[in-house]
Amino acid sequence: xxxxxxxxxxxxAIYGLSSILARILNFLFVPLYTRMLTQAQYGVVTxxxxxxxxxxxxxxxxxxxxxxxxxxxxxxxxRRVYSGALxxxxxxxxxxxxxxxxxxxxxxxxxxxxxxxVLIIYVAGILFxxxxxxxxxxxxxQEHKAVKFAVLKTVxxxxxxxxxxxxxxxxxxxxxxGGMLSPAPDFTYPIFAILVSCVLCLALFIPDIxxxxxxxxxxxxxxxxxxxxxLMIAALPGVANDLVDRVLFRYFxxxxxAWRASLGVYQAAVKLAVIMNLFIQMFxxxxxxxxxxxxxxxxxxxxxxVVMEYFTAFCGLVFVGVIAYIDVISLFLGxxxxxxxxxxxxMLLSYMLLGMLFNVSMWYKLSGRTNMxxxxxxxxxxxxxxxxxxxMPRFSYWASAFAHLSSYLVMFILSAALGQKYYPIPYKxxxxxxxxxxxxxxxxxxxxxxxxxxxxxxxxxxxxxxxxLFNTVITATYAGAAxxxxxxxxxxxx
Numbered sequence: 001x002x003x004x005x006x007x008x009x010x011x012x013a014i015y016g017l018s019s020i021l022a023r024i025l026n027f028l029f030v031p032l033y034t035r036m037l038t039q040a041q042y043g044v045v046t047x048x049x050x051x052x053x054x055x056x057x058x059x060x061x062x063x064x065x066x067x068x069x070x071x072x073x074x075x076x077x078x079r080r081v082y083s084g085a086l087x088x089x090x091x092x093x094x095x096x097x098x099x100x101x102x103x104x105x106x107x108x109x110x111x112x113x114x115x116x117x118v119l120i121i122y123v124a125g126i127l128f129x130x131x132x133x134x135x136x137x138x139x140x141x142q143e144h145k146a147v148k149f150a151v152l153k154t155v156x157x158x159x160x161x162x163x164x165x166x167x168x169x170x171x172x173x174x175x176x177x178g179g180m181l182s183p184a185p186d187f188t189y190p191i192f193a194i195l196v197s198c199v200l201c202l203a204l205f206i207p208d209i210x211x212x213x214x215x216x217x218x219x220x221x222x223x224x225x226x227x228x229x230x231l232m233i234a235a236l237p238g239v240a241n242d243l244v245d246r247v248l249f250r251y252f253x254x255x256x257x258a259w260r261a262s263l264g265v266y267q268a269a270v271k272l273a274v275i276m277n278l279f280i281q282m283f284x285x286x287x288x289x290x291x292x293x294x295x296x297x298x299x300x301x302x303x304x305x306v307v308m309e310y311f312t313a314f315c316g317l318v319f320v321g322v323i324a325y326i327d328v329i330s331l332f333l334g335x336x337x338x339x340x341x342x343x344x345x346x347m348l349l350s351y352m353l354l355g356m357l358f359n360v361s362m363w364y365k366l367s368g369r370t371n372m373x374x375x376x377x378x379x380x381x382x383x384x385x386x387x388x389x390x391x392m393p394r395f396s397y398w399a400s401a402f403a404h405l406s407s408y409l410v411m412f413i414l415s416a417a418l419g420q421k422y423y424p425i426p427y428k429x430x431x432x433x434x435x436x437x438x439x440x441x442x443x444x445x446x447x448x449x450x451x452x453x454x455x456x457x458x459x460x461x462x463x464x465x466x467x468x469l470f471n472t473v474i475t476a477t478y479a480g481a482a483x484x485x486x487x488x489x490x491x492x493x494x
Contacts, residue, residue, distance in 0.1 A: 014146035022157045023278040027332065029164060029190075030271045034264075034334030036168060036185050042337075043249070043260030044113075044187035046267040050246035052123055057232060057239045059093050059131045064138040065365065066228030070220070071142050078142075083214045084221040086135045093128045100124035118180055119188060122195045129198035136205045156201040163193035231365075234373030237381040241407055244381065245388050245400040252392040266397035268333050269340030272326070273347040276318045280355035283311060291362050301425045308359045308427055313482040315352040316435045320442045320478045322348055324471035327464055343401035345443070350401070353408035360416045363423035372418060380411040434485055442478045446471050 033042050063085040071078040100107070101124065104117035113119060140149040167189040171181065181188055246263060253259035291304065322329065323345055330341050364372045384407040391399035419425060449470045453463040 014150055021154055023274050023281075025157055025161050027271060027274050029161075030268060031332050031334065032164070032168060033190065034268050034337045037187065037264075039261035039264035039336060040258070041187045041260075042264035042267065043262070045190050046246055046263050047250075047260070048119065048123060048187075048191060050243040052126060053243050054236070054239055055123075055127055056131060056134075057235045059096060059127055060089060060134050060232070061092070061225065062228035062230070062232030062235060063089060063224060064134055065231050066224040067135065067138050068142055069227055069365075070224055071139075077217075077220075079212065080215055080217040080220050081224065082135065082139050083212055084217050085138075085224060086132070086209070086212070087214060087216055088221055088225075089131055089135055093131050097124045097128045116188070119191065122188070122191050125195050126191070126198050129195075129202040133198075133201050133205055136208055139208075152201060152204055155204065156197045159200050160193050160197035163196040164190065167193060230371050230374060234371075234377050237374070237377040241377065241381045241384045242404075244384055245392075245403060248385070248388045248392060249400075252389055254393055254396045262396050265337055265340040266343070266400060268337040269343050269397070270347055272329055272332070272341070272344045273322070273351055275322055276315065276348050276351040276355075279314065279318060280351060280358070283355065284358055291365075304359070304362065304425050305427045308356070309431060309486060311359060312352075312356060312432050312435045313486055315355055316439045316482060317475075317479055319345075319348045319352060319439055320446075320475050323443060323446055324475045325468065327467065340397060343398060346401040346405055350404040350408050353405070353412050357408055357412045357415060360412065360419050360425075360427070363415075363419035363425065369422055372422075376411050376414050376418070379414060380407040383407040383410050431485065435482060438478055438481050438485075442474050445474045449474070 033045070037045070067081055067085050070081045100120055104120040104124075107120050108114060108117045137149060137152070140146075140152075167181070168185050171177075171189075172184055181192060246267075249259045249263040249266075253262045326341065326344060330338055333341075361373065361376070363369075384403045387403035387406055388399055391402070416427075446467075449467055453466045
């Protein structure tokens with residue numbers, strides 16, 4: 001079992017190089033956005049990124065996972081699998097792009113952004129490029145070309161970074177693009193920077209597309225769509241579950257006049273939970289093809305259970321570590337955006353549950369019961385929507401944070417229960433619960449230290465330094481206790 005775990009850990013690390021860079025640079029732009037954009041302008045960026053996230057799921061048709069399934073299936077030609085997926089996604093996205101360009105003016109007006117039709121075109125362009133490259137990146141993952149994957153992702157990230165720097169610090173003095181961009185920094189800048197990076201990334205994949213020698217095999221495409229469309233339908237409420245609150249701010253926030261400002265504050269606070277989301281993204285890139293390829297191995301289910309334990313323990317360390325240094329991390333936000341810091345622990349725990357949900361939900365992909373995913377994710381979407389609609393008018397973004405936590409918890413319980421019935425994996429629930437107990441004790445200790453730090457102000461030691469020192473000790477204690485818990489697994493399980 002050690003070798004498969006080492007392979008998974010190694011590929012997770014390589015995929016993580018680009019993911020880490022992306023998240024770090026994205027995080028480092030938070031001080032820029034929260035100082036050069038108003039709360040409302042940052043809210044607009046957040047709103048359109050939500051639309052992009054939802055539309056990406058629809059326009060890829062679930063074919064990323066479909067490619068993993070069929071490229072590893074006996075009797076299927078991987079070249080025909082990827083060719084069919086690429087041609088299908090390209091045709092659909094080309095039609096979508098044409099429609100968005102043709103109707104950009106009425107769409108922008110309907111959303112309350114009259115005069116910003118270019119914003120609709122930018123979003124359509126991002127989707128066109130990103131959805132095509134999604135299939136090509138999936139091919140690299142299936143072929144274990146993690147280094148090439150990381151290099152291309154890194155180039156894309158650095159391009160977006162450079163475009164942001166040029167737009168915010170150089171372009172306003174020249175403003176040569178006329179109606180394409182505002183002469184002063186606004187919400188169009190971050191979105192245009194993403195478009196530039198997506199176009200370049202697609203251009204870099206042209207040699208891979210030519211090498212693939214595209215062929216259309218209708219029976220192969222039909223088989224993939226029959227498998228993938230239920231996954232897309234299932235993923236849609238899943239992504240909507242993650243992003244629907246951004247849309248609901250427009251209608252249910254406590255202040256109908258300032259909903260964009262509330263959304264901007266909320267998004268800035270969510271960004272501080274980026275480290276947890278980063279690890280989950282790294283893990284998912286490596287774990288999905290890993291789980292499929294190990295499905296036939298003897299002892300694969302026991303392997304999946306061990307993976308869950310290491311995953312949970314590490315997520316707990318991320319949770320404790322971020323809370324330990326939240327006083328310092330919060331300084332990355334502009335002063336006007338720091339009012340939302342209180343929701344960071346809630347979002348960290350939410351993302352942790354989301355990552356655990358990914359682990360326990362592999363059962364319906366491995367067993368072919370992808371239709372079950374629809375009902376699980378729809379249940380989660382209902383929970384998120386109801387909590388937001390009921391509580392957002394009174395609690396604003398606090399309602400959004402707890403809606404995520406409630407939704408992911410409900411989906412986790414449902415998926416774990418159904419998985420034990422249809423594809424039982426021997427998870428050690430007591431050991432997993434122990435990690436949460438360790439997290440809770442650590443968090444309670446940090447809250448106690450925070451209260452105690454107020455009493456040392458006159459002793460010559462800074463309350464902040466006092467908290468950081470003791471929080472570091474608590475974090476190290478969690479790490480040691482979690483490691484001992486992992487190492488206590490019986491020899492037969494290891």
